[in-house]
Amino acid sequence: MQQLSLAPGDQFSTVQFVLTDMDETLTYKGRLAATTYMALERLQAQGIRVVPVTAAPAGWCDQMARMWPVDGVIAENGGLFLRRSGNGHSVERKYWHAHESFADMRKQLQTISGIVEKAVPQARQADDQAFRLTSLAYRRSGTDLDDRIVEALIDAGANATLNNLWVLGWIGGYDKLSMSLRVLAETFGIGAEVATELVAYSGDSTNDAPMFSFFKHTVGVSTVVDYLPQLPTPPAWITHGPGGAGFVEFADAILGARLNMPSGTSA
Template sequence: MKPLSQAAADQFSTIQFLLTDMDETLTHQGRLSAETYTALEKLQTSGIHVVPVTAAPAGWCDQMARMWPVDGVIAENGGLFLQRSPDGLGVDRQFWHPPEHIEHVREQLKSIAGVVEKMAPDAQQADDQVFRLTSLAYRRTDNDADHRIVDVLRQAGANATINNLWVLGWLGDYDKLTMSLRVLANAYGVNAETAHEVVAYSGDSANDAPMFEFFKHTAGVSTVIDCLPQLPIPPQWITHGPGGPGFVEFSNAILRSASTNARDASER
């Protein structure tokens, strides 16, 4: 893991897509700055496809997909992909599970939540739970309690992980990476081999581990250092700043590479 400031000017010249975590990667201390929003807009204007890939609930991501300068949003750690409809007035949703299975999944999650309530009575559902469609989320408290919830979720038949805000549970053989590869293939015609070269990823948390492992061009914002023990493979680069400021550093590096590549092409 090297400081991003040491990256060569053309380091990211092959990048066509920037996938990014949201909480404490795009945001900092829970807020999205004007500078970060502008960075998203500059990337989109330059032709870089931006897709946040987040554990945040579908309700939050619906608003992001409608109003932010992004190509779409992968929500709930991979449970669904939301994309602005062609007329720009609505949002199309593509779930990991077949549509006819969604209600059954929701009933199963409700049952698992009941198990957690009995086996870990101190667990508190996140205040955004009402906006979730494919997952369970619990407030983080302390390390032992958080891992107790993970254990109960798994014993009840769910997959589970921890990020910097929530303990997460879901049903289905997916994570951020598997859903990202599905979206890249189905929405953009980019297979996994090509994605390895043309996709960059930025993140800060343990549930970003599959993305850091798979993609070649990865950057952690500075706070990623706190979860390095949980990352089998760290990001290739680390920014100077945390959250939003760190993301702006990475987006500027990608845009600089695109500009260098365009200038070199015009001189040939």
């Protein structure tokens, strides 16, 4: 892992897609800065497709897909993909789960939540749980309670992980990476074998591990150092600033690489 400021000028010259975590990668301390939002617009203006890949609930991501300068949003750690429709006023949703199994999955999550909350009475669902369609989220305490909730979720038959805000549980065996590869292939026609060159990813915590391990162009905002012990593969680069300030550094590096490309070439 090296400082992003040391990256060669052409390091990101092949990048055509930016996938990025949201909480504490685009935001910082829960807020989205204007400069970060403008960085998303600047990327799109140069023809780079931008897709946040987040554990945030579908309710949040619906608004992002409708109104933000992005090409879609992968929500709930891979549970669904939301994309603005052609008329610009509605959203198309594609779930990881097949349509016919969706209702059963929702019932399973409800059963699992009861098991978890009986096994760990101190567990408290996140205040955004009402806006989730494919996952369970519990408030993080920063204590061993978090690990106990993870264990209870797994014992109840769920997949589970942590990020900087929540203990997350879901059914289906997917993660950020598997849904990202599905979306890249089915929506944008980009296969996994070429995605490693064409995609850059930015993140900050544990549930970004599959993305850091797969893609070549990976950047952690500065606070990723708090999660390095839980990351089998660290990001290739690290920013100076945290959260959105770090993402702006990342966007500037990608856009700078385009400026450094020889005339007559294209990404």
